[in-house]
Amino acid sequence: MESVTQTLMEALALVALTAPMCLLACLGLMGLVGRPPTEQITGRMVTAGFLTSTFAALGLIPALLLSGARQAQVELGTWYAFEGHALYLTLQVDRLSVPFVVLTALLLGVVGSFSHRYLHREPSYGRFFLLLALLGSGTMLVVLAGTADMAFAGWEMVGVSSALLVGFFYERPAPVRNALWVFVIYRLCDVGLFAGIVLLHHAVGSDSFHLLGAGRSWPNGVSTAPIGQATAISILFALAAMGKSALVPFSGWLPRAMEGPTPSSAIFYGALSVHLGPYLLLRAAPLLDRAPVAATLLVVVGALTALHATLVGRVQTDIKCALAYASLTQVGVIFVEIGLGFRLLPLAHCVGHACLRSLQILRAPSMLSDVHEVEAAVGGILPRSGIVLGQLLPSTAQRWMYRWALERCYLDALLERCAVGPFREMAAAADRFERRWTDRLGGTDASAADLALQPTPGKKP
């Protein structure tokens, strides 16, 4: 019996992971050979892919409950191995990954179906679903990954698809600019994950999550890593999670990400993408248990984020940003919960929050009719709520707070000034240096050629 459920679990996990990947491969290959599928065929493929994934994911629940071990590893083989290092391909099925797999599959299915109608006749319909499949594959890979290396691959897939969907309407300048911002923040923070994994190899000698918890099923894993190294790795992982989940001080990218089509906003910033940060930390929980400094850091950053987001969210005047900050508030709380040592609570919180928030974002365009309906029911204009907190403050402080909230606490401006600006200066200096040398070597004035590229006066580009 035990071995049957074990096999079943392994098979289902494999199906849940490969279904979106197959979809990605099909859509991508058909586009590559110059025969992108029609809307209808894309729709059918997406339905088939996500439906398969959903059924497999749902099947994992009873399988997991029936199995005594409450976990399973699926060994897919070794990609490469040499002395002292190997890259194993394994999947981890346990009480952490299964809820996330179910959530991912379900939301992908719902959003896929939603988008099929929402993006009907949109010229970039195919591109959207390609990116959605990339997101699906990436998320599945992260949540099912048995090793940190695999999780990293999925992590990057999610990042790329996220940035590309923010820049979905690339014919306008604003989405492109904002997509670049998102991409830069991701790049910056993913350094943490990468460095963390390298350290993990050194410290533990393996990047297997299973071994990280000494083979015990989640959340009972216990790590034996030295405290110093556990702290370093945890902090690096936390950096990665902070970027992906838009925690302070990186929060500025979240409202900017609202440039894409509504369903992509729902699935990325209401549901999957922002919750990958907590997932990673939950996965690394055995390390966190040994790293009180890192846990404290999480509590502080999470609390700051929650306060920041609830303050800023109060003054947002557009529905998508209001929901984005509402989402961020909860993500901040989830980080606090993780830092305080809770394990099942943040998991439940993630799942509940993802369902509720994505529903809210999908309904965002219907907001006016919803408000009218409620107004009709209540019999008047809805009273303003949430001003209580503001009224507790003296009026000068209120004004000051309002300005700070409206300017999103200047986080982007600070990042721009402290991180982006110096970096740009460095690049500019390098450019000047290179130019001097090319001029000297070529004997011509390279800057003269650039002058011709100056924009011509007129309308906005």
Added chain:
Amino acid sequence: MNDSQAASRLESALEHAAHLLPAQGPISVFVHHNTLHAFERMPFDTAVVEAAELYGTSPFLPEGKYRQELGRGRILRRDLLAVLDADLGPEAAGEPIAGVPRRELRMAVLVNGLDAPRGRELGWLLEETDVLRRPLAGLDAESLEKLLDSTRRWFLAELAGRGPAAMATLLTGEADPGRAARALALELGIGPRRGDLEQLIALQAGQVAARTLWHASVRACGRVPYSRSVHEARSPRPRDLLYAATGQDPDELVDPLMIRLAASFLDQGLSYWPMPDRDQGFWRGALGHLSQPAGSPESWQRALPGEASRLLQSGVDAVGSAIESLDLLGVEASEWSDFTARTLLPLRGWAGMFHQLEERPDRVPAHAPPARLADFLAVRLLLDRLAAEHVSGAELGDGYSAARLLAILDGRQSRGPTREERAFALFQVAQLVGLAAGDIDSMERPELVSLLDEIEWFDELERRRHFHLAYERRYREGVLEALAARVPASRANRGSEKRLQVICCLDEREESLRRHLEEAEPECETFGTAGFFGVAMYYRGILDAFARPLCPIVIRPGHLVTEQLDETLEDEHRRKTLVRRVLGRLRSALAVSSRTLARGTLLTAALGTLAALPLVLRVLFPRIAAWLRKRGQLLTRTRGRTRLAVDASEAPALLPGTRVGFTVAEQADIVGRLLEELGIAGQLRTSGPGPARTARLVLVLGHGSSSLNNPHQAAYDCGACGGGRGGANARAFAQMANDPRVRELLAARGLTLPADTRFVGAQHDTCEDAVYYYDLDGVGEEHAAELRLARHAMARALAANAHERCRRFESAPLWLEREDALAHVEGRAQDLAQPRPELGHATNATLVVGRRELTRGLFLDRRAFLASYDPHHDSDGTVLSRILHAVLPVCAGINLEYYFSRVDPTGFGCGTKLPHNIVSMLGVMDGHASDLRAGLPWQMVEIHEPMRLLTVVESPTERILGLMGPRDPLRRLVANRWIQLVALDPNSGRMHLFGETGFQPFEPPAIRLARVSHSFDWYRMRRDSLSAALVERPELEEGGAAWSR
């Protein structure tokens, strides 16, 4: 100029600028209007071009799109020729330029188009593609032959006369013989030898023709300097100069801040925390906000808190500060007007909303902030000033100075196209009409000048204008031919009395419903009128929170009508209202709490997972979710007898300036007037003892549209009800017309309604294709048969109507069964993910004001507004005047808004719906910080064919001209040709088309209309727009008599 003079000058500059801003109010009361209303005093063709220049938009469809339409026969060559002839006049059209009649020259350019590559693109074309290696690809055989022949002859003659060295020059454009020889060797691989050249022309005449022609064109353009004036922007903003000079855009700094400030000031309750000091107005509110200490670390804002505090403390008002900023920026007082407009236009949506709320604070959804456009301008100028200083300092190392920037730019700006760019146009045109290098070289200067003038005048914009006129002409001719073909039949006796009459809105979406009704039930007759049925009122239903105006936007109603519940139900209603209120509060509390910190944590962690259920249900199974919702509403909504309190009463009205209800005399006026407009009253008056002109049952059918996922929902409702739903108006009208006191009064005025005529109000949901009937319990036994007949006919007509609509939805298969169409449209209405619940007014193109007999049975493809009017019962034109004044501005507004949103979907329209984000509950933005987007979304207009409204009025020309006063807005629409007006004489049946010189006779060719026995036979398996056809039952034709059941 003293202060008060300056202030009044700025006020007038603001007033001028305000006209140029979008006139769209809050999105929940969307009203269609001409996007370019401010330009109506100009003729259409010039106005659209001027406006396009000002806004940076496009006045017509892209040229390629028109050429595509030419390719598929939507535009015919003869339309283009007719447009050319009309534009040039027959003489000028035949006059030759360079041996080619002007008409043919233009035609060739229209059909083939000209590439206008600029700068490096041209260099790339010449060097990397084969434009110089062979003649143009699209040449017709005749021109090609002419070109090659002429080239051969000229080439051999030149070779014989001037020798090979000169030919090398002609082939390469190099004057120096040595360089020419080298270039020849490089480009063609031959030397300047007679034998080589003879072989070249024999084997590669095409290449020789192209090369020599190109160099001849360049020489020709060198001989004739560019004469057309180069447009220069007047009163450039600092941003324009800085962007041109440095490539840095100060607006990128200012816009986000400005958007945040404007959105929070205008917010109607989307944020929990309202902007402090809103009641002091935007100027002082924003200053108070910006003067907060420890402001933004962004370097351009470093001086902002100080500057804002200074202004705040000095107490200067917005106008004073704006004048100060203008002075600091060095703007001359004479430029204020243009400069102000240019300053407001980059965020014209927000500026326009400030202006709208200043003008019509009553249209605000929740609470009107004291919005003033002057405040907006002053804040913008303040920020502009600081940003300009900053960019100038950072990029140029010095403070902002317009003069210095102009000096920098002066050396860099190009003046008109280069010689090569002009030559490329000539090069293409010459090929199109078969002119070779020799012909160009030997042209006299005056001839060359006129050829180049012709080419340069006929630029892309001018070509698109021609195409547009041809595009309109093709459709116009089709409709007019069809109407002309119906004129004889429409004069025949209108047959016996009908059993059922339906008064619909004139909305073009009801055209198909009316046709299907008459198809389903020949005993039915339909009328069209503005869908508020003359009942201008504020209305509040038992389930509504507020009273809302239901009448055209230009009217401010003076009457309030409420829906009242039968006394026996009051207890139940009170109970259910309480439940509803509690549930409503709970729902809003949940929505708010989920966004807060503490409550949100509890809610999402504990109950969030439950949201998966509605998520899955509403997205994957929208119809089940809708059914469940409706079941749920039964518990909270009182259903049962209600009536409208139409009668005047002494009760105090809750709204200022209104009275409760209408007096009997007012009701009689309303009923009498509508019956008169429909042409029924005339029949009643004159028929005497003969058959009365009202049926036993008259259905009054208002309309509205219900859908989800649709910020623009109000745009789908009834335009004549100011973007509301017309069911209440229909119901009120029916109640008035049934009232014996009203009938008595009408009879005293000589208008006797038959005693057995019963009116019934109803509402058509144009999205779901459902009809809800009002007050059926009042319909007695004696009308039961007619009511059955009406409901049966309506059910069949709705199903047929839904099916006809489905052919336009790409997501409904063409082979959709007729029984499934209703389910399909219902599904669309209830789908959270559906950006096209219905297609609204898309494809609207025609307005017919006349008797139904003219259009009955005509398949007009849901494109025609149909207003009923009987010219035979309108002796002095007062009825016509009333109808046209009410109907024409509304229809033209709809039509022109669709026109502009379609020709430039992102410039005039609001772009695709997909990234739309509701902001301040007033409108939508793209993404998280953009201008407030006015106009229609792409999903509403994508299948629209942008044409001016073809208005056919069944009336003599004099009568139409007579009813428009000198300052009449109608006159502007007609005289400046914002609509295409056709008068159809009711007596002679002749048509006159209103052109530049007034009404001109128009004789459509006689055609035989295609006949089908059912609309379905005409539209089945077709997605695109269809021409008119006659739907006629064979039984009727053969039998002659009415078909009876």
